[in-house]
Amino acid sequence: MEYFSAEGYEFARQVLQRGIAAAYLPAFLAAAAQFPALLGERGLLPAPEYLDRARQRRIPTLFRLYYSDRLLRSAAWTGVLVSALLVAGFPQQGPPWLPMLAFGLLFFLYLSIVNIGQVFYGFGWESLLLEAGFLAAFLGSDQVPVPVTVLFLFRWVVFLLEFGAGLIKMRGDTVWRDLTALYYHHETQPMPNPASWFFHHLPKPLHKAEVLGNHFAQLVVPIFLFFPQPVASAAAALVILTQFWLVLSGNFAWLNVLTILLAFSAVDDGAVRALLPWASFAVPDPRTVPWWFIAVVLAMTAAMLYWAWAPLRNLFSRNQLMNASFNRWHLSNAYGAFGSITRRRHEVIIEGTLDDPGPEALWLEYQFHGKPGDPRRLPRQFAPYHLRLDWMMWFLGLGASGRGWFPVLLQKLLAADAPTLKLLRQDPFNGRPPRWVRARVFTYRFSTPAELRRDHVWWIREPAGVLVDPVRLEPGRQP
Structure with missing residues (x-):
């Protein structure tokens, strides 16, 4: 069905599915390596004790009835294996239910870990990875066209992420409004990287220009992600460039890399061919879409639109929340970072x-x-x-x-x-x-x-x- 299909976004689907699966790899690897010592049976905050205290809260997790470090490691390594298969593109070569099943498994396994991770998993990029993985499940396989509603839901996530971060900055610390935030940020950020020292010592006028550019990228550019092409692709390119700048200057887990990947939901094949003239993409026949796949995608879209109300209302609240989830499945989220900047x-x-x-x-x-x-x-x-x-x-x-x-x-x-x-x-x-x-x-x-x-x-x-x-x-x- 033509109304259901987004023509000219096959490259975007490949980047989204393989990229999001690649983002799950370090998440599951970190869980296998760190979770038992931090939150395991004899960890700093033992998950079994937390589950006993939270027994009545109906937390969606694989470990609700039983936790062991062995089960945790099994779940983490299963996530690594499934992620690797998706990066290689094997499930995507089958019917549309196969990548849906693979991403659904990644989503549930990681949700199970996050929901018992307590303060050690209280970061906004956990919710972002979960929401991205959930949406990726509905992109279908190479046998069907890209569902247009799923692409727009991805753009909505990028909008929430960028616009929410921009608003929290403007509402928060005065250094964002007087453009001096980067006098301090590279030195006081959570985990500087090898380039942070050099970024910190850039001329102060350039720091002010960076902050001004950041405000433009977060408060203006995201609106144009929903415009027709080629405007949407241009907006996505600006998001990608500014996020790449953040990758160069700090260590923020998979936040910036994942944002770059999600921004490709607004990049059409025409924009890719303009840069890579030799690129070619197979175009599935819209008439081959199974009816059940259309029904599932539209039902998911309706649910996500219903859940979108809470984060939308949060954007315009005087008490805007940063990095908060409005449901236990982490599918209705508020994002943002650095509403205030540490001076020392x-x-x-x-x-x-x-x-x-x-x-x-x-x-x-x-x-x-x-x-x-x-x-x-x-x-x-x-x-x-x-x-x-x-x-x-x-x-x-x-x-x-x-x-x-x-x-x-x-x-x-x-x-x-x-x-x-x-x-x-x-x-x-x-x-x-x-x-x-x-x-x-x-x-x-x-x-x-x-x-x-x-x-x-x-x-x-x-x-x-x-x-x-x-x-x-x-x-x-x-x-």
Whole structure:
């Protein structure tokens, strides 16, 4: 049926389906590697205890009746396998129900993990990945044309993501309105990458131009995603370019990469041929669309339009929510980031000693993979992989409560708990349990070019206080 099909969007379908499946890969890999130590049976915030407390809330999850680390790992590695098959394009070669089944499985497995992930999974890009994976299930296979309603639902997600982020900035911190936000952002963002030092030292007039361009990209450009071609493709290109700039300057898991992929929902095959004249795309016959597929897609579209009301109303609320889900399936979401900008960076540094606390004690520092620690170490690139413990340590430095998990982390370090130590880059005691640990707060700033040349340090840090005085392993405490 011609009204159901979006003619000229085969390239967009390939990018969306394979790209979204590729975004699921680091998500499931991180779950397999990190979830048991963070949230497993003996984790910092054990999922079985959380499930017991939330038994009456009807949380949609595979683990509702039973959780084990083995089941969690099985689910994560199943997600890795299915994602890889979709990236390779095998399910897409079959009937339309086959990729629908594959993406439906990815959605449910990851939803099961997110819904028991507590604070370690409380990020907006979890909902974005779930919503994107759900919509990708209804793009069909290579045997049927691309459903037009699904493409517009993808554009709606990009609009919510970009426009919501733009509004939260304008309503939030004054530095977005006076265009000085990037005087601070690259230095104080959660996890700088290798280019962040260089971005921070760009001329201030350029920083102001970047902020102005960001406002245009988030508050004006998304509207044109819904316009006819070639306007929609041009708008998508601007979204892709600005998101790529963010990929270059920071580590935000799969947020920016996934936004780039979703923006391709507005890029038609004609725009692709304009850049790649040799590109050719198979066009399925609209008359071959099964009636059941049309019915399922239209029913899903109606449900998504119904759920769209809550995030739409949120956009124009004085108390706009950022990164919130309005249903337990994460299919009605509010997005946004950096409504406020931190002016000074505070890092929590964990240290241990084999001595008794005192002036003569030798304290050694635990090193994390992504968060700043050793001032001589250049920040690394980890995105689209997500280092969840490192991110929570950033929030701790902002003053967020670590009451549930941080004392447990210290006890795990005191016990030299092997799964916990694997979350770190370096254990200064090489597997031996320290006698005492403590947590100190430091202010960090990027070194100046002169300081970098002279002292070979990327960061300058100064003590700013004590978060946790020296503690030792509690008697009878099991790691």
